[in-house]
Amino acid sequence: MATYDVIIIGAGPGGYVAAIRCAQLGLTTAVVEGRETLGGTCLNVGCIPSKALLHATHSLHEAEANFAKMGLVGAPPTVDWAQMQAYKADVVGTNTKGIEFLFKKNKITWLKGWGSIPAPGQVKVGEEVHEAKHIVIATGSEPTSLPGVEVDEKVIVTSTGALALSAIPQKLAVIGAGVIGLEMGSVYARLGAEVTVIEYLDAITPGMDAEVAKTFERILKKQGLKFVLGAAVQGAEVKKGMATVRYKLRKNDKEDAVEADCVLVATGRKPFTKGLGLDALGVEMTPRGQIVTDSHFATNVAGLYAIGDAIQGPMLAHKAEDEGMAVAEVLAGKAGHVNYAVIPGVIYTAPEVANVGKTEEQLKEEGRAYKVGKFPYMGNARAKAVFQGEGFVKLLADAETDRVLGAHIIGPAAGELIHEICVAMEFGASAQDVALTCHAHPTFSEAVREAALACGDGAIHA
Numbered sequence: 001m002a003t004y005d006v007i008i009i010g011a012g013p014g015g016y017v018a019a020i021r022c023a024q025l026g027l028t029t030a031v032v033e034g035r036e037t038l039g040g041t042c043l044n045v046g047c048i049p050s051k052a053l054l055h056a057t058h059s060l061h062e063a064e065a066n067f068a069k070m071g072l073v074g075a076p077p078t079v080d081w082a083q084m085q086a087y088k089a090d091v092v093g094t095n096t097k098g099i100e101f102l103f104k105k106n107k108i109t110w111l112k113g114w115g116s117i118p119a120p121g122q123v124k125v126g127e128e129v130h131e132a133k134h135i136v137i138a139t140g141s142e143p144t145s146l147p148g149v150e151v152d153e154k155v156i157v158t159s160t161g162a163l164a165l166s167a168i169p170q171k172l173a174v175i176g177a178g179v180i181g182l183e184m185g186s187v188y189a190r191l192g193a194e195v196t197v198i199e200y201l202d203a204i205t206p207g208m209d210a211e212v213a214k215t216f217e218r219i220l221k222k223q224g225l226k227f228v229l230g231a232a233v234q235g236a237e238v239k240k241g242m243a244t245v246r247y248k249l250r251k252n253d254k255e256d257a258v259e260a261d262c263v264l265v266a267t268g269r270k271p272f273t274k275g276l277g278l279d280a281l282g283v284e285m286t287p288r289g290q291i292v293t294d295s296h297f298a299t300n301v302a303g304l305y306a307i308g309d310a311i312q313g314p315m316l317a318h319k320a321e322d323e324g325m326a327v328a329e330v331l332a333g334k335a336g337h338v339n340y341a342v343i344p345g346v347i348y349t350a351p352e353v354a355n356v357g358k359t360e361e362q363l364k365e366e367g368r369a370y371k372v373g374k375f376p377y378m379g380n381a382r383a384k385a386v387f388q389g390e391g392f393v394k395l396l397a398d399a400e401t402d403r404v405l406g407a408h409i410i411g412p413a414a415g416e417l418i419h420e421i422c423v424a425m426e427f428g429a430s431a432q433d434v435a436l437t438c439h440a441h442p443t444f445s446e447a448v449r450e451a452a453l454a455c456g457d458g459a460i461h462a
């Protein structure tokens with residue numbers, strides 16, 4: 001039996017980051033991980049492989065749509081699906097091996113296998129029981145499904161199966177117009193599949209700023225995605241490799257169906273805590289199966305902590321990473337803090353969509369007086385030069401104090417630009433602070449500055 005200061009269960013972005021920071025702060029640290037490779041869902045079957053497929057297929061789209069215009073002539077490339085999958089696997093491998101290297105560098109022990117907690121202060125992996133002063137649960141989440149829709153990861157798939165289909169589908173039905181549905185729907189639409197997205201609510205990407213969601217829907221439709229909104233899926237049947245997804249329109253109860261050779265179920269994820277033994281320990285859970293924690297990530301069981309998708313809050317890798325660093329600090333006797341008001345969200349479609357802080361709808365609901373500064377990418381020289389003039393930057397600021405309250409971007413590099421606003425918000429900046437900051441020309445970032453100028457005396461190029 002080995003004894004550690006900290007044992008972390010799960011080596012995803014929450015767990016591995018927590019481990020590195022614990023080690024850096026002088027704690028003896030072990031991580032339990034049952035997968036063959038480190039990195040969790042994000043690196044193995046989530047964020048990273050999907051980015052590889054998004055990049056490859058976006059490049060194909062660029063070749064088809066824009067190369068000839070730029071004088072790059074010749075037939076557009078054709079798709080070698082096996083090679084695209086190999087490229088994806090290579091990207092994943094490089095990243096997961098990188099974590100293994102960081103573990104060695106920081107002297108973190110990898111306990112290979114699936115862990116459980118037989119008693120406070122103990123973690124069982126296989127037949128061995130290890131002891132720790134602190135245990136951190138960072139076991140992440142798993143996809144949810146729907147009644148009557150049975151996932152086989154061949155015809156009816158979750159995001160995991162969708163990343164590794166044996167062939168490009170001709171017709172793809174996507175259930176759920178959330179982040180996964182739209183990212184993977186974009187990938188297969190660019191590869192030639194006819195993509196139909198079925199969404200329960202009346203708008204795509206629920207919770208997102210409504211103006212951005214509308215523009216996003218229009219752009220995706222132009223790219224060939226079809227949407228059936230306000231539709232409750234009733235079930236899906238597979239016959240001879242073809243699926244029929246039945247749905248009922250909520251407004252008039254009219255029933256209809258979509259046929260597809262592949263169905264992606266992307267209706268959200270749920271905490272993955274199976275097999276840990278939390279019931280027997282008496283760990284308090286929410287009705288949605290999340291582990292209840294206090295502001296220091298402590299559960300109601302002494303010495304037991306939890307972070308990431310397994311607890312409340314947005315299911316995002318970077319939220320888990322921040323909690324990983326914070327819990328490590330807490331365990332090392334330091335402050336450990338996450339500012340949940342400034343957590344960006346990014347959808348890696350083309351164009352990208354990004355947001356931070358309050359939406360206009362939230363501000364209205366709170367009865368707050370606010371200003372809107374909006375700037376279209378059509379007024380941004382760099383965006384026009386690279387055929388990416390669609391979309392806009394929208395900045396929300398307090399009507400009285402001018403303090404930045406939120407930003408919503410749809411357009412080129414949105415996922416990078418949003419961080420300028422994150423930093424501004426962390427420092428309590430005003431829209432004028434952003435507007436008075438010199439931005440290099442010609443960059444996409446000028447669109448952010450122009451939106452900030454629009455909160456004051458007006459944008460220059462609009």
Ligand code: NAI
Pocket residue numbers: 047146175176177178179180181183198199200201204205206231232233265266267268269314315316345346347348
């Ligand atoms: P999501 O919560 O983003 O979207 C699920 C969608 O399914 C919602 O629009 C919801 O209204 C719809 N839906 C639910 N039940 C339905 C039904 N019965 N019929 C039709 N539609 C239904 O969940 P998603 O896309 O599965 O992603 C899971 C998690 O992973 C999310 O928390 C997401 O933030 C995270 N993620 C983040 C990424 C990023 O940051 N780029 C990429 C991929 C996933």
